[in-house]
Amino acid sequence: xxxxxxxxxxxxxxxxxxxxxxxxxxxxxxxxxxxxxxxxxxxxxxxxxxxxxxxxxxxxxxxxxxxxxxxxxxxxxxxxxxxxxxxxxxxxxxxxxxxxxxxxxxxxxxxxxxxxxxxxxxxxxxxxxxxxxxxxxxxxxxxxxxxxxxxxxxxxxxxxxxxxxxxxxxxxxxxxxxxxxxxxxxxxxxxxxxxxxxxxxxxxxxxxxxxxxxxxxxxx
Amino acid sequence: xxxxxxxxxxxxxxxxxxxxxxxxxxxxxxxxxxxxxxxxxxxxxxxxxxxxxxxxxxxxxxxxxxxxxxxxxxxxxxxxxxxxxxxxxxxxxxxxxxxxxxxxxxxxxxxxxxxxxxxxxxxxxxxxxxxxxxxxxxxxxxxxxxxxxxxxxxxxxxxxxxxxxxxxxxxxxxxxxxxxxxxxxxxxxxxxxxxxxxxxxxxxxxxxxxxxxxxxxxxxxxxxxxxxxxxxxxxxxxxxxxxxxxxxxxxxxxxxxxxxxxxxxxxxxxxxxxxxxxxxxxxxxxxxxxxxxxxxxxxxxxxxxxxxxxxxxxxxxxxxxxxxxxxxxxxxxxxxxxxxxxxxxxxxxxxxxxxxxxxxxxxxxxxxxxxxxxxxxxxxxxxxxxxxxxxxxxxxxxxxxxxxxxxxxxxxxxxxxxxxxxxxxxxxxxxxxxxxxxxxxxxxxxxxxxxxxxxxxxxxxxxxxxxxxxxxxxxxxxxxxxxxxxxxxxxxxxxxxxxxxxxxxxxxxxxxxxxxxxxxxxxxxxxxxxxxxxxxxxxxxxxxxxxxxxxxxxxxxxxxxxxxxxxxxxxxxxxxxxxxxxxxxxxxxxxxxxxxxxxxxxxxxxxxxxxxxxxxxxxxxxxxxxxxxxxxxxxxxxxxxxxxxxxxxxxxxxxxxxxxxxxxxxxxxxxxxxxxxxxxxxxxxxxxxxxxxxxxxxxxxxxxxxxxxxxxxxxxxxx
Numbered sequence: 015x016x017x018x019x020x021x022x023x024x025x026x027x028x029x030x031x032x033x034x035x036x037x038x039x040x041x042x043x044x045x046x047x048x049x050x051x052x053x054x055x056x057x058x059x060x061x062x063x064x065x066x067x068x069x070x071x072x073x074x075x076x077x078x079x080x081x082x083x084x085x086x087x088x089x090x091x092x093x094x095x096x097x098x099x100x101x102x103x104x105x106x107x108x109x110x111x112x113x114x115x116x117x118x119x120x121x122x123x124x125x126x127x128x129x130x131x132x133x134x135x136x137x138x139x140x141x142x143x144x145x146x147x148x149x150x151x152x153x154x155x156x157x158x159x160x161x162x163x164x165x166x167x168x169x170x171x172x173x174x175x176x177x178x179x180x181x182x183x184x185x186x187x188x189x190x191x192x193x194x195x196x197x198x199x200x201x202x203x204x205x206x207x208x209x210x211x212x213x214x215x216x217x218x219x220x221x222x223x224x225x226x227x228x229x230x231x232x233x234x
Numbered sequence: 235x236x237x238x239x240x241x242x243x244x245x246x247x248x249x250x251x252x253x254x255x256x257x258x259x260x261x262x263x264x265x266x267x268x269x270x271x272x273x274x275x276x277x278x279x280x281x282x283x284x285x286x287x288x289x290x291x292x293x294x295x296x297x298x299x300x301x302x303x304x305x306x307x308x309x310x311x312x313x314x315x316x317x318x319x320x321x322x323x324x325x326x327x328x329x330x331x332x333x334x335x336x337x338x339x340x341x342x343x344x345x346x347x348x349x350x351x352x353x354x355x356x357x358x359x360x361x362x363x364x365x366x367x368x369x370x371x372x373x374x375x376x377x378x379x380x381x382x383x384x385x386x387x388x389x390x391x392x393x394x395x396x397x398x399x400x401x402x403x404x405x406x407x408x409x410x411x412x413x414x415x416x417x418x419x420x421x422x423x424x425x426x427x428x429x430x431x432x433x434x435x436x437x438x439x440x441x442x443x444x445x446x447x448x449x450x451x452x453x454x455x456x457x458x459x460x461x462x463x464x465x466x467x468x469x470x471x472x473x474x475x476x477x478x479x480x481x482x483x484x485x486x487x488x489x490x491x492x493x494x495x496x497x498x499x500x501x502x503x504x505x506x507x508x509x510x511x512x513x514x515x516x517x518x519x520x521x522x523x524x525x526x527x528x529x530x531x532x533x534x535x536x537x538x539x540x541x542x543x544x545x546x547x548x549x550x551x552x553x554x555x556x557x558x559x560x561x562x563x564x565x566x567x568x569x570x571x572x573x574x575x576x577x578x579x580x581x582x583x584x585x586x587x588x589x590x591x592x593x594x595x596x597x598x599x600x601x602x603x604x605x606x607x608x609x610x611x612x613x614x615x616x617x618x619x620x621x622x623x624x625x626x627x628x629x630x631x632x633x634x635x636x637x638x639x640x641x642x643x644x645x646x647x648x649x650x651x652x653x654x655x656x657x658x659x660x661x662x663x664x665x666x667x668x669x670x671x672x673x674x675x676x677x678x679x680x681x682x683x684x685x686x687x688x689x690x691x692x693x694x695x696x697x698x699x700x701x702x703x704x705x706x707x708x709x710x711x712x713x714x715x716x717x718x719x720x721x722x723x724x725x726x727x728x729x730x731x732x733x734x735x736x737x738x739x740x741x742x743x744x745x746x747x748x749x750x751x752x753x754x755x756x757x758x759x760x761x762x763x764x765x766x767x768x769x770x771x772x773x774x775x776x777x778x779x780x781x782x783x784x785x786x787x788x789x790x791x792x793x794x795x796x797x798x799x800x801x802x803x804x805x806x807x808x809x810x811x812x813x814x815x816x817x818x819x820x821x822x823x824x825x826x827x828x829x830x831x832x833x834x835x836x837x838x839x840x841x842x843x844x845x846x847x848x849x850x851x852x853x854x855x856x857x858x859x860x861x862x863x864x865x866x867x868x869x870x871x872x873x874x875x876x877x878x879x880x881x882x883x884x885x886x887x888x889x890x891x892x893x894x895x896x897x898x899x900x901x902x903x904x905x906x907x908x909x910x911x912x913x914x915x916x917x918x919x920x921x922x923x924x925x926x927x928x929x930x931x932x933x934x935x936x937x938x939x940x941x942x943x944x945x946x947x948x949x950x951x952x953x
Contacts, residue, residue, distance in 0.1 A: 025807045027882050028849075036855035036864055047863050049855050056848040056875060056926055057935040086864065157859040166860065171619060173761055195859045208757045210876065218852065218876065 032112055033065060034212075034219035040197070041098050041122050041225045045090040046071075048080055050106055050116075053218060068107040073100055096223075098124045099150060104214075104221045117215040122223030123198040124149030131194075136232045139186065143172070143179040143194070148225055151198035161191045161230070171207075172196065186233045195228040242281040244550055244594060245308030245510065247272050247291060253446040253472060254416055256312060258329035259293040264300070270595065271329070274417075279553045279594030294325040307510035307550050323785050327738060333596060335637070335646050335672045336426060337686045337727035338742045338779070340365060342418040358410055358418045358439065364820040366779030366794035367422055367744070369813050369840065372922050373890075373940035376401040376409065379813035380422050381744055382775030382800025383434030386696040386709055387721075389425075391438040393503070393517040395544040395561035396584060399708035402480075402497050402523055409521065413452055413463045414476040414501045416442040422779075423744055424686035424725050427633040427648035427670055428590060428602060433690045433723040433748070441503040441517055444472030456909070456948030458485050471506030497523040510550075517544040538567035538708045551591075558589030567708055575616070580710040582610040601634035608694070612712050621760040623767075627656040627713040629693060635670075644674040654693035658715040659764045666691040666720060680733035686726070693720035697754040697767070714752070716764040721751045737784040746775040753802075773802035773811060791823035810844040810881040817841045832896040839889040844881035848926060851875050851933060871928030888920045890941075905952040910945075917943040 030053060037048035050067045054060055069080035069087040073095040080087035096102075099122060106116040126148035131137050145154065154172035156179055159165065170179060179194070180186060203222040205211040212218045247259040255276025262269025263283055272278045283289070283303045291299045296312035330341065342361060359376055362368045367381040377385040390397045392410075400409045421429070421436040429436045442465065449466035461478035479498040486492065499521035507513045522539035546559030564583040569576070590602035605628075612623040635648025650668040655661065670688030677683065696709035714720055729742035752768040759766040777798035784790050800814040818840040825833045854874040858865040866872040894911035920940040926933045 022801060022808045023806065025804060025809045025879055025882070027879050030850045030876060034852045036853075038857050038864070040857075043862075045862075049853075049864050051853050051855075053850045053852050053876070054932075056851050057933050059932045159860060164860075166858070169856070173619075193859075197857070197859075210874075224857075 031114075031214075031217045033106075033108055033114060033116060033217045035104070035106055035116055035118070035214050035217055035221055036219050037104065037221045038203075038224050039071070039096050039102055039120070039122060039222070041096050041125070041223070043096065043226075045088060046078075046080070046096060048087045048089075048104075048221075049085065050087060050108075051219075066109045068105075068109065070105050071095075072103040072105070096122060098122050098225055100223075102221075102223060106217070114216050116217035118213050118221035120202060120213070120221050120223045121150055121200055123151035123200055123225045125225055126151065126154075126196075126198050126227060128194070128196060128227050128229050131229060131231050133229050134232070135229075136234060137180050137186075137192075138233070139180050141180045143177045143196070145172075145175040145177075145196065145227075147175050148198040150200055151225065152201035153199060153204045155197045155199065157193075157195045157197075158186070159193055160188060161193050163190075189234050190232070192231050192233055193228060194231060195226060198225040199223075239285075240281070241283045241285060241303050241305050242279065242553065243283050243289065243303045243305075243308065244277070244279040244553065245304075245310060246276045247278065247293065247310045247312060248276055249296070250311035250313045251445070251447070253443045256293050256296070258326065258333070259291060259312070261289055261291050263303075264288045264290055271333075273555075273592075273594065273596075275548075275555065277550075277555050277594050281553070309510050327733065327785070331680070331682070331731065331733050331738070332676075335644050335674050335684070335686075336421050337424050337672070337684050337729060337744075338422050338740055338781070340420045340422075342420075343416070358412055358415050359437075361418075362420060362437070363838065364792045364794060364822040364836070365420070365422065366742075366781050366796040366818070366820070367777060367798060369815050369818060369843075371813070371843065373920070374922065380435040381746055381777060381779075382798055382811060382813050382815075383723075383746065384696075384698050384811075384813070386698055386711070387432055387434035387692065387723075389429055389432035389436045389438075391436070392501075392519055392542065393439070393441055393515070393544050394546065394559050394588060395517065395519070395542050396563050396586060397519070397540055397542060398563065398565040398582075398711055399538060399567070400521070400540060401708060402499075402521075409499065410439060411461050411463055411476040411478055411499075411501060414441055414474055414503075416440045423746065424670065424672065424688050424727050426646065426672070427635045427650040427668070428600075428604075430604065430631055430633070430650050430652065430668060430690070431629065431692055431694065433692050433721055433751070434746070441501060442474055443505055444468075444474040444503065446472050450953070452950055452952040454948060454950040457946055458482050468504065469506070471504055474501070474503040476501045494527065495523070495525045497521065512550075513548040515544075515546045515548075517546075518542065533570075533572040535570045536568070538565070540565050553594055554591050555594060556589065556591050558587070561586045561588075565711070567710075577613065577615040578710065579613040580611065580712075582608060582711060584608045597637055597639055599634065599636045602632075604631040604633070605629065608713065610712055612697070612710055619760055621758075621763060623658055623712055623715075623763065625656050625658040625713050625715060627654060627693070627715075629654045642676045644676070646672045652691065652693075654714075654720055656693075656713045656715040658713070660716060662716060664693060664714070664720050666722075674731075682731045683729070684731060685728045688725050690723045690725060691720040692722075695721060695752050695768075718752060718768050718770070719750060721748070723748050723751070736786040737782065739783075740781045741778070742780075743778045744776065748773045748775075748802075771802050773800070773808075775800040775811070788826040789823065790826075792820065793822075794820045809879070812844060812881060814844050814881070815840050830898040834894045834896065835891065836893075837889070837891045839887065841887050842884040843888075845883055845885055845923065846880050847878045847883035847924060848875040849878045851926075871933075872931070873928045873933055875926065885921050885923075888940075890918055890920065891915045907950040907952075909948040909950065911948075913944040913946065914941055915943065 034051045034053055039046055071078045076095050078089050078095050080089045101121050104118040108114045127146050130144040156170045156172050158167055202213040206220040247256045257272055257274045259272040261278050270278050270280050289301050289303055291310050297315045363370055369379045390400055417440040419438045425436045444465040451464040454461045459480035463476040465474045477500045483494045501519050503517045505515035519542040524537045527534045541564040544561035549556045562585050566581040569578040584606050586606045588604040592600035608627050610625050614621055631652035633650040637646040648670050652666050654664045668689040672686040674682050674684045693714050696711050724747045726745045732739045751771050753771055755769050779796045781794040783792050796818045800811040801808040802811050821837045823835045851873045854867040855864045856867050892913050893915050897908045899906050922938045922940050925936045925938055
């Protein structure tokens with residue numbers, strides 16, 4: 015048996031890709047951003063600047079080209095192509111060695127809205143956030159920040175359409191006007207965050223659709 | 235004509251000084267060929283004895299005694315005799331060899347535990363690490379894997395009560411005071427039907443009964459811990475009380491290790507015999523450990539402990555011994571992390587009622603029951619990801635076995651049937667039947683072949699994750715529920731057992747197939763615990779173990795080797811399990827320089843264990859709702875890592891040598907033992923894990939090592 019033990023076919027170690035992509039396409043936004051980056055060794059200095067690439071998204075029959083602007087690849091031709099429930103395909107052609115063509119697809123979730131609180135409401139820690147559900151959304155991420163402030167609170171993963179968002183003490187530490195933004199994401203983004211499961215072919219990272227809603231509230 | 239009614243004589247043979255039972259004592263009727271041998275409890279039964287006949291009772295190392303038979307249950311006390319230790323050891327080993335059928339089972343009796351050379355403190359559990367197939371994961375955990383199985387697959391009992399996570403934070407401290415332990419039995423596999431609901435092994439401790447004549451005790455103080463043990467007569471019975479604590483947190487900073495860690499443990503035992511037929515006992519065990527670590531901005535607090543109480547009755551009914559006991563085992567733990575916010579709690583308790591009816595004779599049928607009622611809670615809260623599991627499962631098992639000796643064969647066959655029910659998500663019933671068979675064939679008086687096979691199930695499991703298994707000090711226990719069934723294993727052993735003039739040699743080939751076991755995944759969906767809290771796996775462990783034990787002469791010790799494989803099966807390929815240690819060599823040696831001065835040396839070597847490591851890193855981008863563009867994550871560092879496939883990487887080999895000196899002397903009628911040890915004498919930098927400091931840019935690899943060279947001095951005073 016032990017002579018045979020060496021013959022057990024062992025799991026092959028996964029390949030580490032050379033490049034990664036981070037792209038969240040938010041429905042209705044006039045400007046869409048996408049990052050093309052390298053994958054690095056676990057320790058040590060980065061091995062070069064962000065790579066040069068050709069980046070385009072295909073939405074049905076439309077081809078949307080992203081232009082390099084500093085760190086990001088940006089498209090700002092309007093919001094016509096990033097619509098709810100629209101399927102998007104990504105193609106990233108790396109223009110340096112090793113050449114790779116990275117591909118991915120995603121679906122922008124259907125619309126949802128924040129039912130409670132409403133714009134201008136006064137809220138305290140016992141209030142809850144209520145959403146109408148979005149078609150195709152797997153989960154939601156909520157952000158709360160004091161308008162005009164620079165402090166970034168950690169995001170909150172919302173897995174139910176009724177969520178006690180105000181009970182998180184880190185969110186409402188001072189009185190004032192707060193912005194609540196909730197983003198609906200498809201399943202692939204959840205598994206990227208939780209299990210590092212990439213949806214980028216020939217690369218690593220995430221290409222995901224998103225739908226956003228927001229309200230302004232007052233916390234006494 | 236006068237008819238004399240013949241008697242069935244039953245009773246116990248015990249040490250007159252300590253009250254400990256004397257197993258393997260010979261009792262025969264003078265002038266006839268009739269006789270028997272006491273069992274592990276010192277119990278015997280001989281039928282057909284005429285009232286005028288005389289019983290001779292003999293045990294090597296004790297004065298022979300002749301007694302008149304009686305129709306009442308007898309308690310025969312034998313006084314120790316000045317005799318060569320060699321005869322005692324040889325005799326004891328021969329009897330073990332003749333009567334023991336479980337493969338590779340090792341029994342450490344009180345005398346063995348005291349003689350076992352271990353460092354810092356005599357530790358019954360540490361003695362295990364010198365046995366083949368027993369693997370520890372790190373210097374900082376006493377948990378052990380047996381033959382590639384996970385630590386939660388080992389059943390640990392104290393006077394019959396189940397202990398969950400009976401580990402202290404660092405393996406420097408034993409969980410039990412060795413002077414409180416009368417006997418430790420270790421079954422590395424294929425254990426008999428009276429034990430169940432675990433897949434790998436059984437480790438069963440029995441506390442000493444307490445000295446029947448006078449108050450005795452011992453006090454032990456070392457640089458890092460202290461213990462006190464008292465025993466003696468009390469209110470018509472005997473008691474034992476043992477307590478320990480440590481000052482680890484005061485000493486380690488001297489070696490530039492800052493771990494604020496506190497612990498204590500207490501064992502107490504009382505037994506009372508209202509009549510020779512009946513013994514009542516009560517055992518309590520308490521332990522509590524706490525670690526608090528602060529490194530800005532993170533505060534980590536961990537607490538865990540056991541509360542165990544066991545009440546037992548042993549009664550003689552004719553030729554049979556009936557043992558039953560009721561126990562309560564409460565394990566509590568909590569983990570709190572300030573950033574990121576994490577709370578985990580897993581308090582649970584078990585009420586167990588188990589018992590056994592066993593024949594006094596070596597051959598015969600014995601049967602029993604084992605039932606438990608549990609209350610489990612598992613609470614988990616990590617930044618918005620929150621779930622609770624609460625359940626009150628019930629487990630009932632019945633078992634029976636028969637042992638037969640026929641010519642050169644000794645055979646034991648048994649069956650254990652069980653039912654387990656849990657109600658989390660939905661009420662489910664799980665039934666299982668575990669047949670087991672053991673066979674020993676004596677080719678000569680000192681050489682035997684053995685084989686054994688059996689089925690094993692485990693319905694109470696831990697949330698054991700491949701990545702965390704090596705670093706965890708304790709595990710989170712929950713019952714199986716919903717679609718998840720009790721874990722299952724089939725075990726098979728084939729080997730030889732040889733008695734040598736100065737020791738013994740055991741060669742054992744083992745195969746343990748897991749058609750179904752459960753692993754906790756890296757993440758779960760709180761909305762769908764019934765589908766995501768476990769991953770269902772198949773796998774196997776296999777290996778060959780060799781053990782050479784020398785227990786006579788001035789040089790004594792154990793040399794063992796294990797070749798092992800432990801793999802899980804994916805669809806068409808295999809993956810290493812966390813305790814897949816290919817080769818391990820353990821060496822333990824005690825050299826008696828003079829009767830009062832002993833030198834001990836231990837050396838452990840193991841090829842590297844698998845781990846899940848980091849293969850690469852990438853910038854962690856997040857959507858920033860304030861600037862409305864992607865930004866690098868700030869709070870937890872801007873880098874994230876890509877992991878290797880599970881257990882695809884290997885740590886470097888582990889090896890460590892410890893040396894020590896024991897010096898016994900007498901000061902004012904007190905027996906004093908000085909113990910000086912050096913742990914990791916050549917300061918091997920064994921790797922615990924690799925850590926990447928992401929607060930630095932670029933991240934820096936930091937190797938976390940296990941224990942460095944540590945000297946230790948202890949004094950034990952017996953009074």
